[in-house]
Amino acid sequence: MNKSSLDTDVLVIGAGIIGLAVARAISLKGKSVILVEKNSSAGTEISSRNSEVIHAGLYYPSNSLKTKFCIEGKNRLYSYCKKYNIPFNNCGKLIVATSKNERNKLEEINQNAKKIGLNDVYFLTKKQLNNIEPELKCTEALFSGSSGIVDSHALIQSFVANLQNLNCTVAFNSNVSRIIPEKKSLLTEVIGNNESIQIRSLSVVNCGGLSSQIIARKTLGLDIKFIPMQYLAKGTYFTLNKKAPFNHLIYPVPEKQGLGIHFTLDLSGKAKFGPDLEWITKEDYTTDINQRKKFFDQIRKFWPEIKEEELVPDYAGIRPKISGPDEEASDFIIQFPKENKIAGLINLFGIESPGLTSCLSIASEISSRLNEVL
Numbered sequence: 001m002n003k004s005s006l007d008t009d010v011l012v013i014g015a016g017i018i019g020l021a022v023a024r025a026i027s028l029k030g031k032s033v034i035l036v037e038k039n040s041s042a043g044t045e046i047s048s049r050n051s052e053v054i055h056a057g058l059y060y061p062s063n064s065l066k067t068k069f070c071i072e073g074k075n076r077l078y079s080y081c082k083k084y085n086i087p088f089n090n091c092g093k094l095i096v097a098t099s100k101n102e103r104n105k106l107e108e109i110n111q112n113a114k115k116i117g118l119n120d121v122y123f124l125t126k127k128q129l130n131n132i133e134p135e136l137k138c139t140e141a142l143f144s145g146s147s148g149i150v151d152s153h154a155l156i157q158s159f160v161a162n163l164q165n166l167n168c169t170v171a172f173n174s175n176v177s178r179i180i181p182e183k184k185s186l187l188t189e190v191i192g193n194n195e196s197i198q199i200r201s202l203s204v205v206n207c208g209g210l211s212s213q214i215i216a217r218k219t220l221g222l223d224i225k226f227i228p229m230q231y232l233a234k235g236t237y238f239t240l241n242k243k244a245p246f247n248h249l250i251y252p253v254p255e256k257q258g259l260g261i262h263f264t265l266d267l268s269g270k271a272k273f274g275p276d277l278e279w280i281t282k283e284d285y286t287t288d289i290n291q292r293k294k295f296f297d298q299i300r301k302f303w304p305e306i307k308e309e310e311l312v313p314d315y316a317g318i319r320p321k322i323s324g325p326d327e328e329a330s331d332f333i334i335q336f337p338k339e340n341k342i343a344g345l346i347n348l349f350g351i352e353s354p355g356l357t358s359c360l361s362i363a364s365e366i367s368s369r370l371n372e373v374l
């Protein structure tokens, strides 16, 4: 195996939507960046297996990073899409109660929206609902005006193209095997095609998604108490084999660790339902037609016209959770050296939804706090 070595200001690990946005934001500050990705192209893991929804930020506690980054990130993302011609649709979303006892939950979401300063969230009357979504059945619906959808694949490709014009080297097929803290830098060992590369940098940003904990455990001297437990929560999607019945995103009231099986559109107008929530112990992206009945039962609560055979298994994604099935949903973790006690090291953990919406604001936070690190 050939051996080589490189120097850079910052090494970013993982070319998912987060690593790409972080590498871009740091390069825009004039720092040299190397972005390493173990797969042969960008965004093939969590970032291409999600709902592609631009979230408004309705659901998360007011003082959480999820609220802060989602609201800020949504605005940045809409602007980015306009500037770089990324397909998006600010179509709005309806959260629906399908029984009287779900009404309180909708009111809670409405109150939370007001508290965090969202002024385009309100209840619709029966008449308004019937005008905009005649096929929808519900007892009550809350409208969110700033929710929308984005073509996540186009966004990923745009970030990659952006990086090529900046001071950033993107290396695919490059798997981080070890991070060794040195006196004033970090030495990262990367295994490429028949090649072992040592990259010396002032900072390493771990945006490894489902592998963030594995990468953190490969950092010599990092105390394991700073590495949160990881739980994998699979979400499967079914598509509809006919024209979409709705023009808005339709969500049920949220469940404990997820947003419930919802209706979304992609930019080509294809209707999809999901994701459900299944706790797993190993990465597994298979879909199962036997889950169709469960989807059918959930969907017909708000769309009675659906027929079970119209649902076709599509794809699955895995949420990188850091709280388990019986726990409250946790916040994003962005761990700087003052927390993890390793100079130059920034670890990201639990970047589940709304991570896609938040990518540009997470990137901005990291790039603007780099002076604490470099």
Ligand SMILES: Cc1cc2nc3c(=O)[nH]c(=O)nc-3n(C[C@H](O)[C@H](O)[C@H](O)COP(=O)(O)OP(=O)(O)OC[C@H]3O[C@@H](n4cnc5c(N)ncnc54)[C@H](O)[C@@H]3O)c2cc1C
Pocket (backbone or CB within 6 Å): 013, 014, 015, 016, 017, 018, 019, 036, 037, 038, 039, 042, 043, 044, 045, 046, 047, 048, 049, 050, 051, 052, 053, 054, 055, 174, 175, 176, 177, 207, 208, 209, 210, 211, 212, 215, 234, 235, 275, 316, 317, 318, 319, 320, 351, 352, 353, 354, 355, 356, 357, 358
């Ligand atoms: C089912 C589902 C639905 C979702 N829906 C939405 C939504 O509608 N809206 C929203 O805002 N968010 C949504 N999300 C969340 C969003 O998709 C994620 O927050 C985001 O994609 C995470 O991106 P990432 O870059 O952290 O992870 P990833 O995209 O997984 O990127 C991590 C990268 O690190 C690489 N890597 C790992 N280990 C190594 C190594 N040793 N060396 C080099 N590279 C390595 C991986 O190969 C991977 O490419 C959803 C997530 C899921 C699972």
